[in-house]
Amino acid sequence: MKRAIDFIERKGVTLLVGIVILMTGLITMNVHLYGDDFFYARFTKVDFDYFISKHIEHYYRANGRVIVHLLATLFLGWNLWIWRVFNAIVLGGFVLFGSKIIAGSMKTEKQYGNWAAFLIAISIAFFNIAMTRQSVYWLTGSFNYVYPLLMLFIYWYLLNRFQNHRKLFWVIPIMAFLSAATVEQVSLMSVGLTILTIFEVWFIRKQKPSRIVIVSLVASILGMLTVVLAPSVFLRASIENAPVVGFIALLKYNIKIQGTTFLFSRIMLPYLLFAVVSALGIVWKYRDQKTFKGLVINRLLGLYGGSALLCWFWQMTSRLASVNYLEASYFQLLFYLFIGGGIVLVLLYASILVYLNKTITTPFLPLIAITLCFGSQFMMLISPVYGERNLFAAVMMLILYFAALLPGFNKTWLPVVLGGMICYMFNKPWLLPLVMVAAILCVPEHRAELKDSFRFKCGIAVAYICITLVATLTMTESMVGYANNAKVYEENIATAQEFISNNEEGQLTQTPLPNKWYGWVMSYENPYYTPYYNLYLEIKQDSEINWQQ
Structure with a gap:
């Protein structure tokens, strides 16, 4: 038994990567070509000159995503099984590099990295079909959404590694360019990641940024410009059919539809729940502030964030089916603004507390993740086209956020609370008795034993088993459907x-x-x-x- 536990601690991340590759592979093995796949497949039907000429035409008339569509069309020219395997490996890559970004340089803290990998893995299982059918489980879509985010993760990991060890410096500017030269959302996120890294070093640590990081910023900007300044961007902007007429009208429309989709869609449900509960846990952990001002801010934001979570929970469980968000009254919009404001503020405040108190080994990570999460959605407010696929970037940033924070609460009741809420919100009442078992196990005979008793650990394990079962059942629906x-x-x-x-x-x-x-x-x-x-x-x-x- 001890050998098995030691093996899991040493190879936990690798095992979880393998499980994600296997589970997602069971879905991708039944994915075929759809939509734009048929259009792009013709690029490879003639010869190399035709292939290049079609991509040049595409750059001038469709969009500036050169690398993305080169890869997509190459894979469309090969046996579909190559992409099926590749896409599953890319999804496994999120577990690998996500856990490395979170664990940072803590080589001795294997367990922390394992927990982060576990949370990322079950988060992938929670992917909602409304998002994945447009992005993850579709060849062309995967290269527009999944591949760019993995490139961002790899760049982020290398940037952290350089900051801690000054290694692999020559690779970083290359990855900065490749990450930014993908799609509009991720290109701006890559530049934002680099700017935030420089900001933290220069203005907070009061240190001079490394030349390599400055070069990486330039490289990421150049990569971004290849996408956003492509001739096709201006052409599409002039001919794209917007849902409403006029810039202000478009802005109002997008704030309504994007804001409510982000807050109240089933796509975002598990990720917002995990993130907000983790953030409230941080606010509670640092409730004893040294100054009166800090104490007041903590109490007010904790109260506001908790109230927003309860209102969100009510909206998601009692009201969602009967709401048409495009026809919401001003009172309803104020209510949604109250919820959204509370969620945003508590997530940001918890990030600041984590950084100030150095709660985790990579304390700046939650602040970066939540900034990129909201930034990835704000940039879409002026877009005439928006779909559930555009939430993928926000989902991955929220996953990084709570996967970094939640393991720190494994000696509290938080996982049990989350287990109960997940079972209820995903309509799995038959699992609630198991949650009750977890709750009973987490009440030891003596309070002094609360943190370290075997009984309490079993209770936390049962809570995570409940969450894992719900995630697995969600993923199974996609397996059967495809x-x-x-x-x-x-x-x-x-x-x-x-x-x-x-x-x-x-x-x-x-x-x-x-x-x-x-x-x-x-x-x-x-x-x-x-x-x-x-x-x-x-x-x-x-x-x-x-x-x-």
Whole structure:
């Protein structure tokens, strides 16, 4: 038993990376091509000159994401299984590099890194299908959202490693450029990460920033400019259909739709819950401030944050189904503003407390993570196009935030409280008795034994088991959904091949996917993709497809 525990402590992160790769691989193995995949797949159908010419045209007319779409089209030209494996490995990379960013230089504190890796792993299992169908489990989408965030994680890890050990200095500017030269959201986040790092060294520590970090800032800005100053950006801005007319009207519309999506969607539910509860735990931990001013601020923000959490909980459980956020009254909007303001302030205040008290080995991390989280959403306020996929960056930053803080509360009741709330909010009442078992175990016979008793540790373990079960069940829904759709998709391909062998006589009969949520757009949902779907099936453009309901 002791050997097994020692092995888990030494290899915990590696084991969790492997589990995430395996579990996400069980989903990606049933992911096929959708939407823009059909469009970009034609880039590789002719020769190298055609491939390059199409990318040049794309840079001038579509967007500036050169590296992203080069990679996407390359993978579209290869066997789909290569991407399926690659995407699962990339998702496992978040566990590896996320835990390294959080644990910092604490080589002796393996357990802390293991807990961080565990929380990141279950957070990936909590990914909501409304977000993943547009970003994670879709080839083109994954290179626009998953790959850029992993590049940011790697750059962040290298930046931290250089700050602590002065190692791998020549790689950092390269990674700064590659991270920023991906997509608009991540390019600005890469620049923001570098600026915040310099700010902390220069203005807080009162030290001179390293030349390498300054060079990395320049490299990240150059990478960002390749994306945001591409000719296609200005072209798309002039022709993109906005949901409303006028800049102010667009701003108001986006504040409504993006603000309420961020606060009240099922996508954000587990991440906001974990982050806010962790932040309130920090506020409570440092409730005994030395100054009267600090004491008043702590009490007021703790009270405001706690009230906002309770109102959010009520909104998510009692009100959500009956609310149309686009038609909200001024009173409702003030209520939402109260909730949003409380959440933002308590997350920021807890970050400041962590930094001032050096609560964790990387005390500036929560402040960076929460700044990048909100920044990734604020930059979308002027965008005429917004979707659930744009929440992916915010989700990953919130994961870093609470994965850094929550392990510090494993000797408190906090995991039990979270376990109960997660079971309730994810409609798993049959798990609540298990949460009660955890609560009973966390009440030892003598209060002096509270932190270190075996019984208490078992209670915390049971609480985390409850959370893990809910996360696993959430992930299983995607596994089953994609597997069911894959059967129909593969039957459609087989039918098309038979149609070709019969000289394409008559109509080609195809069956719509059983559940539209487990896949992105198909040609029967958007006729724009019909000619590209025909190219993918290798049938004639004038062939008629009968989508049989």
